[in-house]
Amino acid sequence: MARYTGPKNKKNRRFGLPLKNGKPDTKRTGTGRGRRLSDYGLQLREKQKAKYLYGILERQFRNYYLKASNLEGVTGDRLLQLLENRLDNVVYRLGFAKTRPQARQYVSHGHIQVNSKKVNIPSYQLKTGDQITWKESSQSSDIVKNASDNAGFESVVPTWLNVDSSRLSGEVLSEPTLSDVELIIDTRLIVEFYSR
Incomplete structure (x- = not known):
């Protein structure tokens, strides 16, 4: 599939999003106003x-x-x-991954389980009550050790999710609302x- 793998800050500038790695937005080309869209x-x-x-x-x-x-x-x-x-988004929102692409990779490589069953489809739709855990064989890897240091702390976990940092698991408590996005x-x- 043709997924975007180019420079992230270039896209972030285009869409008016904060830049990665805390870099200041210093790249200014041209002095005139752009055309109105x-x-x-x-x-x-x-x-x-x-x-x-x-x-x-x-x-x-x-x-x-x-x-x-x-x-x-x-x-x-x-x-x-x-x-x-989406499963990859929930893995990211729980704090198990630093970025959505990293969460997508964890899911597609089979490191994540939903209700004790391996799911390797990033677009898998989660429902209320679903439990998200790391696969047992993956729990001894460096990936999970790094995730355990970050779980639930680096990102603010939304109210519709619950994260258990000690067990490295999460649960979908309810449907997300517009204010949770x-x-x-x-x-x-x-x-x-x-x-x-």
Whole structure:
């Protein structure tokens, strides 16, 4: 799959996100104002930002939108719930990984279990009550030792998740709400983009 592996700060500058490693945003090219984006340009940029942040390609993101539009409730809120309930995102939000790509790699390499069963699909949708643990054979590896130092402390664990740092496990307590999402994504623009 064609996943973005280029410079992260370049994308972060483009989408107005904080830079990695605490670097100051000193790269300023050109002195004039940029052109004002059209409505379509704003919608497209917001969709691309969400895809980049969650590490999802276009077809999968569109499928999430279609699924969210068929669910009851506000489509934008449902879309964010589907994205937040992904296994790789939950592993990241529990503090078991420093970045979403790292969490995705842990899942796809088979280090993570859901309800005591190995799941190696990063897009696996978690439900309320699901238990997330490290695979037993992975618990002696350096990966888990590094994660145990960071678990639940480096990132702020949202209220819809519970982390047990001593046992290196987590649990989904409830559905995520819009206030629990740490990312600044305007879902209204994404819904407008797909409903053109």
